[in-house]
Every structure is written in C-alpha cells, then in structure tokens.
Amino acid sequence: MNERDDLKAYLDGELTETRAEEVRLALERDPDLREEYTFMKLLTKEIQSSAKEPEVKGVDGARAAARRRPWFLKPPALLVEGIAALFVIGLVGSTIFPDGGFGTNATTRSLATAEIAKKAPTFGADAAASPKTEAAPMVEKPREMADAEAKTGKDMAKAPLSEGLNGGRVNDAVTTSPASPPVAVPNVSQRDVVKNGSLGVKVKDTKQAMQEVTDTVRAMGGFVESSNVSVNDSDTVGYMALRVPASSFETLVNNVRRMGEVMSEALGGQDVTGSIADMGARLKVLRGEEESYTQMLRQSRRLQDTLDLRDRLSNVRQQIESIDAQKRALAGVASMSTLNVQFSQPKSEPVLKPGDWFGDATNGATKTLLEAGRTIISGALYVAILSPIWAPVALLVWWAARRRKAA
Amino acid sequence: MDGLVAQAQKGDRGAMDRLVCEHYARVYRFCARRVGEAAGQDAAQETFVTMVKSIGKYAGRSSFPTWLLGVANRTCMALARKRRLEPMPLEAWHDGGTDTESAAIDRVALAQALRSLSPEHREVVVMHEVEGLRYAEIAEILDVPEGTVKSRLHHAFLNMRKQLVGGGQ
Incomplete structure (x- = not known):
C-alpha cells in the first residue's frame, strides 16, 4: 500500500x-x-486555527422544547385521538360484523343449524302451508305400527339419545355441529331397538337428492313414509320420512350424510328388548293358564263349573291375543327404523353477465359510500349527544394543561 | 451507559434537562457549522426534541455524544433540504479573516481551497479538524465505514494541496 x-x-x-x-x-x-x-x-494547523467558534445561544429554548411534550401526547390531542380510535374501531367493527356483535359470525352456523332443527318438527306442516308446495304421495302408515310407535314414544323421551324422533315426530332435537364428529349409532345387533333420527343436509340439488334417497331406501327393502318439497324464493327444501329395516339404518344414515353438508343431526334409539321379553313371559303364563282351564273344562261335570271355566278361558285367551298382538307390533317397530331427512338447497348465485361488472361495481361502491356516510354521521351524532359526558372532562384536561404550561 | 442517560431513558425529566444543558453547546456548534447560526439554533432545538423522543432507542453501542451528533447531523440534513440551504457553508465554520500576514498559508487561498471541496470532503474536514472527532466517531455519525472517512480526508487534503501549491501526486 x-x-x-x-x-x-x-x-x-x-x-x-x-x-x-x-x-x-x-x-x-x-x-x-x-x-x-x-x-x-x-x-x-491552519484550518484549525481559522475555525470559527460560533457563540452558543438558544439553550433555554432547547430546554423548553425538550420539556414540551409532542403535540400528539398532549391531553387534548390524546382525548381526540382516543375518540378517533374508538370511532375507527366502531367503524371497522361495523364493517366486519355488519350483523351486530363481534361474536355473531362465530355462532351464525350454529344458529342456522338450530333453525333447521326448529323446522324439523314441522315436517309436512311447512309444506302444507306453502302455496308453492308440490304435492307428494303420502304413504299411509300401518295402523298397528302407528299405535306401537305412539305407545313407545313416551318411553323414548327418557332415553339418552331419544331427543331425536319419537314415533316419527321430532322432539327438541339435539343438534350437532357440522364440524363435530357424527353421533355414534349404538350397536344393537343382538337387541330389539326402535331406532329413529333426523338429518338436515345441505345439497346442491334437492330433488335429485330426494330421488337418490328414495332409490336407496327401496333397495334396502324400506319405503318412503312421507315426502314433500317446498320452494320458497328459489330456495328448495325437501322433507322425507324414511322407513328402513333396522339393520340398514346406519347404512342409510351414512349414505345421507355423504350426500352433502350435514347441518343438523339427531339420532335416537329405544331398547324394547325388555318389553318384548316381558310380554313373552306373560304370554307363557297365560298359555299355561289356558292349558289348565282347558284340562279342567274337560273334567268338569257340573254345569255351573263348566260355565265359569269357559268364561275364564275366554278371558285368558283374549289377554293372550292382545299381548301377542302387542308383542308382534313392538317387534315390527323394532325391525323398521325411521329417519326424517330435510334437504335444503342453497340459493343459487346469480350468474353475472360479462357486461354486469360495471353496474355491480357502481352499485357496490354506492352502497359502501352510503354505509360509510351513515356510519360517520352516526358516530358524529354519538359524539355530539354524549358531549355532556366527555366535554367537561376534555375542558378540565385542557385547562389543566394550560395551567401547567403557564407555570 | 452513562447514569444520566439511563435516568433519562426511564423518563426522568430532570435528567433529560441536565443532558440538554450538558450537550447543548457542542450540538449547537455542530449544527451552526452545517446550516449557519440562525438555522443552527432551530436544528439544535429540534435535535434535543428528537433526543427526548428517541432516547429509548439509544443502546450504548457508541458514546452518547456521538449518538447525539448523529441525530444532529440527520436533523441538519433534513433542515437544509427543507430550507434549501447550502450544505456546510464555509462562512459558517471558517474565519477568512484579514490577518493573513502572520498565517503560514494565505487564508483567502485557503478559503478558496476549502470552498472547492465537495460537501462530503468538507464535512469530514470540519468534523475532524474543527470539531476534533476521531475517525471512528465520524464514521458512526455519518453512518459510513471508517475507511471511507480516512479516504475522504486524505483526498480532501490532497485536493487542497493541489489548489494551494499546484502540486500533489
């Protein structure tokens, strides 16, 4: 170097x-x-010796300036900044959550689910009330089955999972969030269980989904108990009551779940094994009694005894028939399960024509401008109306700041 | 770190005031040599306002006066840009004087040589020869490598020699 x-x-x-x-x-x-x-x-040396030494001045001004708080940290500015921050938070909040509270969005889906669940008990009723309801064939329920369902309905309400359907009607359904895992269907292969449930499913095409379900149910050896479709403001909702053999219930539930987005689900089961066994025991006793009376009747020699024995035998045989019928009905109900399904089809989004973007943008911008204006005016009104609360505080702070500055 | 600075960083306004008093003269002269005496006062004041706001950022990597002069330098540059002032005006830091007979080098010629320097060269000359700052401190204030300071100073003196004696290599 x-x-x-x-x-x-x-x-x-x-x-x-x-x-x-x-x-x-x-x-x-x-x-x-x-x-x-x-x-x-x-x-x-020459540069150093020719250097100017400026006379120091302005130290007091610098000290005062250093003591002074920046304008944005002064009390009046802080107050205005606080109000402005609240206003901005309100504005942003109302833009992000137009429906109200900050928690609304989180619960929207649950509310939607609950809404479907609320509709569930009125399967058929809504359709009847709707002027645009399309008539669907109603399959009449066998009488004995209906009676048995009505009878078992009260018991089902006590069962842990019985909040779903009772005898084909939906109680206060326990709805499950779509995000939560599906409710496990109890293993009932060795027992007599009356199973039923309801599902709310969002599908792309309600009518197509209903047709698919009808085919599935028929293939399983079941039948469609009732079915109707309601069209409201281009929103198509279909309700179906399906009966399938108990052994196919889980398969049907899984099939329906897969057809779309599950919005609500309630499954129930009533174990009637005990009731059937009890009826069987009572039948056995009554048949033994019938056999005894028959023997005694054969050996009877007195007319009065013969008449008494015939009355008793007749009475026992009536009881046997009645209990036998009930037992068969209960077994029949347990062999067929009910699933109520509600298919809903989301409103189809209007298809934009190529030239619509300008109009849409204009409408959107105008709407936003109006909303922003309304929000600003609302905020200003709040500030003005609440001024008796904040203005004295602001004045006090300002006055204190002035006094401090003067001191 | 200086105890006074540490106190000021904790928000002690008394310590802040003492810092102003302690460093004002140096900061004022530094500013006055860059933007002139009138604007220098404003620059010095603004430097201390910035100091109050930013003292929390001072991490003690350099000495506090060096950090403060760095703030002053940036303030002066901003002020000069804003008010369209000439950077490092010669009259702000060099006394041309009339007593040229006793000087080894003619002061008028020296003033011309100094005036011929670029602002960057003038800046390091002032900082080193007039304000007495070390190369490392100048590098810290200007936010340039120390080698750059050495090089600028060397070339500044080379240029001045050329101007004054018409020689140099």
Missing part, C-alpha cells in the same frame, strides 16, 4: 502501530513525502 495514502491518517494518529512505523520509515527515506507531510501538518 502506498504510504502517501496514509499520510493524513499518520498525522492524525489513526494508524496501527505497525502501519505507523512503516509510514515513519517511508518519511525518513523519501524527502518528497516528508515535504508533503509537513505541508499537510501546516494545513491542518
């Missing part, structure tokens, strides 16, 4: 010892370098 480049640094004492030594030796060797060094030293 050229020593000349480091001459100034050498003069200023800014070189390392080694480098300074090198430059010093170069200076001893080279008279031109030495002459340059001398001139540099002279120049340095």
Whole structure:
C-alpha cells in the first residue's frame, strides 16, 4: 500500500502501530513525502486555527422544547385521538360484523343449524302451508305400527339419545355441529331397538337428492313414509320420512350424510328388548293358564263349573291375543327404523353477465359510500349527544394543561 | 451507559434537562457549522426534541455524544433540504479573516481551497479538524465505514494541496 495514502491518517494518529512505523520509515527515506507531510501538518494547523467558534445561544429554548411534550401526547390531542380510535374501531367493527356483535359470525352456523332443527318438527306442516308446495304421495302408515310407535314414544323421551324422533315426530332435537364428529349409532345387533333420527343436509340439488334417497331406501327393502318439497324464493327444501329395516339404518344414515353438508343431526334409539321379553313371559303364563282351564273344562261335570271355566278361558285367551298382538307390533317397530331427512338447497348465485361488472361495481361502491356516510354521521351524532359526558372532562384536561404550561 | 442517560431513558425529566444543558453547546456548534447560526439554533432545538423522543432507542453501542451528533447531523440534513440551504457553508465554520500576514498559508487561498471541496470532503474536514472527532466517531455519525472517512480526508487534503501549491501526486 502506498504510504502517501496514509499520510493524513499518520498525522492524525489513526494508524496501527505497525502501519505507523512503516509510514515513519517511508518519511525518513523519501524527502518528497516528508515535504508533503509537513505541508499537510501546516494545513491542518491552519484550518484549525481559522475555525470559527460560533457563540452558543438558544439553550433555554432547547430546554423548553425538550420539556414540551409532542403535540400528539398532549391531553387534548390524546382525548381526540382516543375518540378517533374508538370511532375507527366502531367503524371497522361495523364493517366486519355488519350483523351486530363481534361474536355473531362465530355462532351464525350454529344458529342456522338450530333453525333447521326448529323446522324439523314441522315436517309436512311447512309444506302444507306453502302455496308453492308440490304435492307428494303420502304413504299411509300401518295402523298397528302407528299405535306401537305412539305407545313407545313416551318411553323414548327418557332415553339418552331419544331427543331425536319419537314415533316419527321430532322432539327438541339435539343438534350437532357440522364440524363435530357424527353421533355414534349404538350397536344393537343382538337387541330389539326402535331406532329413529333426523338429518338436515345441505345439497346442491334437492330433488335429485330426494330421488337418490328414495332409490336407496327401496333397495334396502324400506319405503318412503312421507315426502314433500317446498320452494320458497328459489330456495328448495325437501322433507322425507324414511322407513328402513333396522339393520340398514346406519347404512342409510351414512349414505345421507355423504350426500352433502350435514347441518343438523339427531339420532335416537329405544331398547324394547325388555318389553318384548316381558310380554313373552306373560304370554307363557297365560298359555299355561289356558292349558289348565282347558284340562279342567274337560273334567268338569257340573254345569255351573263348566260355565265359569269357559268364561275364564275366554278371558285368558283374549289377554293372550292382545299381548301377542302387542308383542308382534313392538317387534315390527323394532325391525323398521325411521329417519326424517330435510334437504335444503342453497340459493343459487346469480350468474353475472360479462357486461354486469360495471353496474355491480357502481352499485357496490354506492352502497359502501352510503354505509360509510351513515356510519360517520352516526358516530358524529354519538359524539355530539354524549358531549355532556366527555366535554367537561376534555375542558378540565385542557385547562389543566394550560395551567401547567403557564407555570 | 452513562447514569444520566439511563435516568433519562426511564423518563426522568430532570435528567433529560441536565443532558440538554450538558450537550447543548457542542450540538449547537455542530449544527451552526452545517446550516449557519440562525438555522443552527432551530436544528439544535429540534435535535434535543428528537433526543427526548428517541432516547429509548439509544443502546450504548457508541458514546452518547456521538449518538447525539448523529441525530444532529440527520436533523441538519433534513433542515437544509427543507430550507434549501447550502450544505456546510464555509462562512459558517471558517474565519477568512484579514490577518493573513502572520498565517503560514494565505487564508483567502485557503478559503478558496476549502470552498472547492465537495460537501462530503468538507464535512469530514470540519468534523475532524474543527470539531476534533476521531475517525471512528465520524464514521458512526455519518453512518459510513471508517475507511471511507480516512479516504475522504486524505483526498480532501490532497485536493487542497493541489489548489494551494499546484502540486500533489
């Protein structure tokens, strides 16, 4: 490296010892370098001696300025900033959550689910009330089955999962969130269980879904108990009551779940094994009794005894028939399960024509402008109306700040 | 870190005031040499306002006066841009004087040589020769490598020598 480049640094004492030594030796060797060094030293001294020393002034102003708080930290500004921040938070909040509270969005889906669940008990009733309801064939329920369902309905209400359907009607359904795992269907292969449930499913095409379900149910050896479709403001809702063999109930539930987005689900089961067994025992006793009376009747010699025995035998046989019928009905109900399904089809989004974007953008911007204006005016009204609360505080703070400044 | 600075960082307004008093003269001269005496007062005041706001950012990597002069330098640059002031005006820091007979180098010629320097060269000359700052401190204030400071100073003196004696390598 050229020593000349480091001459100034050498003069200023800014070189390392080694480098300074090198430059010093170069200076001893080279008279031109030495002459340059001398001139540099002279120049340095001359610049230093000709430097101006400005007279210091304005220290008080600087002290006062340093004591002064920035305008945005002064009390009046803080108050205005606070109000502005609240206003902005309100504005942003009302834009993000136009329906009200901050928690609304989180519960919207649950509410939608609950709404479907509320509709569930009125399967068929809604359709009847709707002017646009399409008539659907109603399949009449066998009488004995209906009776048995009516009878078992009360018991089902006590069962843990019986909040679903009782005898084909939906109670206060326990709705499950679509995100939650599906309710496990109890394993009932060895027992007599009256199973029923309801599902609310959002599908792309309600009518197509209903047709698919009808085919599935028929293939399972079941039948469609009732079915109707309601069309309201381009929103198509279909209700179906399906009866399938108990062994196919879970398969049907899974099939329906897969058809779309599950919005509500309630499944129930009533174990009637005990009731059937009880009826069987009573039948056995009554049949034994019948056998005894028959034997006694054969051996009877007196007319009065014969008449009494026939009455008793007749009475026992009536009881046997009645209990036998009930037992068969209950077994029949347990063999067939009911699933109520509600298919809903979301409103189809209008298809934009290529030229619609301008109009849509204009409408959207106008709407946003109006909403923003309304929000701003609402905010200003709040500030103005609440001024009796904040204005005295603001004045007090301002007055205190002035006093402090004056002091 | 200086105890006074630490106190000021905790929000002690008394310590802040003492810092102003302690460093004002140096900061004012530094500013006055860059933007002139009139604007220098404003710049110095603004420097201390910035100090109050930003003292929390001072991490002690350099000495406090060096950090403060860095703030002052940025303030002066902003003020010069805003008011369209000439950077480092010679009359702000160099006394041309009339007593040229006793001087080894003619002051008028020296003034011309100094005026011929670029603002960057003038800046390091003032900082080193007039304000007495070390190369490392200048580098910190200007936010440039120390080698750059050394190089600028070397070339500034080379240029002045050329101007004054018409020589140099």
